[in-house]
Amino acid sequence: MPEHEVPFPLNAEALLLRSLTDYAIYMMDPDGYILSWNAGGERIKGYSDDEVIGQHFSRFYLPEDAARGEPQRGLETARREGRFETEGWRVRKDGSRFRANIVIDPIIQDGRLVGFAKVTKDITERYEAQQRLKQAERTLAQAQKINAIRQLTLGVAHDFNNVLAVVMTSLDLLKDRRDESQRQRLIDAAQKAATRGSMLSQQLLAFARGQRLDPEPHDIRELILHSADVYRRAAGPSTACGFELGDESPTVQIDATQFEAALMNLVANARDAMHCPGHITISTRVLVPDAAVHPDVRPGTRYLYISVADDGPGMDEDTRLRAMEPFFTTKEVGRGSGLGLSQVFGFASQSGGFAFIESAPGSGTRVTIALPVEPAVEQ
Template sequence: MSLQPSQIALDDETRQFALLLRSVTDYAIYMLDAQGYICSWNPGGERIKGYRAEDIIGQHFSRFYTPEDVAQGLPAHGLAVARREGKFEAEGWRVRKDGSRFHASIVIDPIWEDGELIGYAKITRDITERYEAQQRLQVTQKALAQSQKMEAIGKLTLGLAHDFNNLLTIIINSLDLIGMRPGADARTQELVEAALRASDRGALLTRQLLAFGRGQTLAPERSDLNELLLRSMELYRRACGGTINFETDLAANLPPVEIDVAQFEAAVLNLISNSRDAMPRGGDIVLSTRLLPQTTPPAEPEAAPRDFVCISVRDNGHGIPDQLQERVFEPFFTTKEVGKGSGLGLSQVFGFAAQSGGFASLHSVGDQGTTVSLCLPTVEGAQ
């Protein structure tokens, strides 16, 4: 029996189509029946999701979804939208046979025959690499924008602090001279002393501003951070107050760093005070040190990686809401009531870290607590 020409064409088309699907390895292309059960499979599906045709045909397509997405009814939602609107497109995490996850771009089209829905065509592409590259780029851009903002505030603060310092020097010198003038009565002395006390507070404030603007005159000394911490442990313990359980977790054999000891101690005290303030009803503070090997500072993605020693203060206090996390290092940013917070604690930590060639970082999850780390570069070439 000879075949009719139209039959040959049809056969050819079916064969061509099967060949086409078999050759596509970058896309999982398969059909679902009207209920979402898989009825065809291609090598792209096997490559992306790890299942062979015999493992997966007859299974429900929701097994590619994460348990969280299944719980939210996402697979059924995709089919419903495709049926109603003629197409469903989405991106999201999917699960391979081995349980690993990949970021997928998917399209679902309904297949109609004589007005009846007979199934769906589904195309899935693995876009994990592109997605992760985008995420990395976003993180870098955000870090860059943040560091530019801090840089700008730093310059402004530095200019202001310098001018203010010069004015204060004149005020303090003049007050000293007034106080020393013969014949000044007791009341004048009293007023001069009050003015001097206020000026001293002003001078302290400008020093804190200089610290943020990285304009402090630092006196760096080669130091072992553990030794410094142990030396002032009693001070830190007292700063915690009575209701807080204070612990340390110091890594052994840390390489030395070169830092201004007084500023370092001020920074640790600032961190501990913040943790204490975040736990008015008590809690735990852990002061720890560790080596952070070969790291690029977050604000300088172009810099060569190097070793840092980090000291971290961790608490289980009320945490810092996401939207405030970018602002807490700014000078004068405080959520504490007037008189309680100056907003200059973390800005000192930030400025001191940066001026010492390091960086400060923050990790906070609402209700679980906060960890602030101060990372200082190790002395190059030291053991």
Template sequence: MNPASAPGSADLSDTSRQLELLVNSVTDYAIYMLDPHGVIRTWNRGGERIKGYQASEVIGTHFSRFYTAEEIDAGLPALNLSIAAANGRYAGEGWRLRKDGTQLRASVVIDPIFDGDQLIGYAKVTRDITERYEAEQRLQAAQHALMQAQKMEAIGKLTLGLAHDFNNLLTIVMNSLDLISTRVPDPRVQQLTDTAMRAAERGTLLTRQLLTFGRGNALVSEQLDVNALLRDSRELLNRSVGDTVAVSFDLGDGLPIVELDKNQFEAAVLNLVCNSRDAMPNGGSITISTRLCRARKPSESESPEEDFLSVEVRDTGEGIPYENQSRVFEPFFTTKEVGRGSGLGLSQVFGFAMQSGGFALLESQPGQGTSVRMLLPVENRAGK
């Protein structure tokens, strides 16, 4: 007996029937035909699974229904068909819409179908590659974060060595100035040594900031109520920004006590506020906010999330060009005019956050302001 004619079996001697069974058995791909104008003429089970539509819902409608509104306005559906007709194939990928309005990342192939020289339609094959695409994006983000961390680590080691050497030289200079000041009573010499001492003290401050970035400055941690510390700093911060900038606070409730270096924390907040002030020469607003959040360190994308205390300084200033954002935490890198900053403010913030066991993040939209967040660990909170 011919297996094809056995009771209950499909007749596979018909080529068109074989093709219909083959196409409808494929569920990993949406395989369907379009007429020359892009109207859907067939639909398979893969299309139902991937895009959520039954055949009765899509047959007779234009395939542009799967594109986003922006792509439709740009004429992308018609362009893809014209490329397929002209070149013999169109292949690409992009975001498409499911029936429920969610998006999927789709790999698309469109082949023209000719009857002799006449174009009678298109064969369209779509595969859902959302999981693969998102995995690739996560991998790229992790690789970028690792490269950034390695770069900052290398810069930190170089900075640490230079800062120690520079600090030794400053110590000699300051000791010599002290000796001159005590042994030469001439008022003119005294004035010169005072000027030189102030410059040396400024150099000492810069060195301290470099040491913080390079994590060579020992932190003196103590249990702190960050919200209380910020409230106590309100007057100082208001004086630092002047009359044209308004400073407001949005402090979360019930935040844990954390172990931090008080002086370094206050310096970091002041650096952030002063940076925001400089980004708003015509005035604006600065918001300092705190909250408890869960996050993972950028260089450890596969590690579980941890509890962090987020301290954010957000401004309404000029923003930072995208091409500069990956470098803002580097020592001596600044987008300010010459003479308006040393480029060490954000590097001190970065170094303090890293040495405290956390990290710093920057978000900025040119023309719309900048946000810098210090995420500080709370694993040492009181009572734990």
């Protein structure tokens, strides 16, 4: 059948093809019947020459793939697009499977399709190595997760212990102190510790629940002023906490409890960062941010910015970039859970807004929560 004749390689090329033992290279007629193949074909697939020449190449496919028309699809794609490449399972003569990389090229002579050249590479070893690597990566990720949870548990247990120790000692001392100012100091200490404990449990709850929000329209200025004393107390005795609330205070859709937790987290971070007397400023303003501020900015939308700024030591760039990751903390065990900023960022994005950190070593830190003023969906 002269029309099925393909330009079989010259002797030198034939020799070359025979030496490529990791590749099965064969020539097929336009219908997929095998005209010739190289030694690699024999080695990889286990058939001898006479068992293969004249056979249809679909015999190398898994029966279910052949039934689905995979072999024809390969030929058609090669004809239409000038090449077909795929990876999949193929069968050897003994029925065993091997992972194959397959390339089919059409052979065109005088503008006419005269057949196909098919190159099959046995990539089982590479594939299995990749699978082992993937499995190892999964195991490692799992181990890291467990380690993170262990760290967290350790931190939280220490934190709660500290909280309870302060409360218990204060109560204990209260019993036999008569001096009113001393009693007041002890009550303050116990209250502060209890606030810290409740914040910690809020952080854990928010993280574990993935921040279930219950958004309702709120006037942020009212919310902030309502809890101003709590923030002042959280800032600690040596840090002044001031408020610069803009005249305009539009209504925003938020979960008030989560908003207050976020603000508490920011104030607590500012207090923790301060080594000497310092200032914390909670401020609000309304603006239409530039799209460059954050990838989540909705162009033309008005946002309410709520910022917590401090004049503490600030963060280096590495810390700033990682600060919002869950469990990321630079604090010693028992002082930080690494969940504060991740709660802030989770809250902001789930409220349809975003949050960002401005900070540099020696220049203090400002964390801003931006909430869209117009609700995303009219209700």
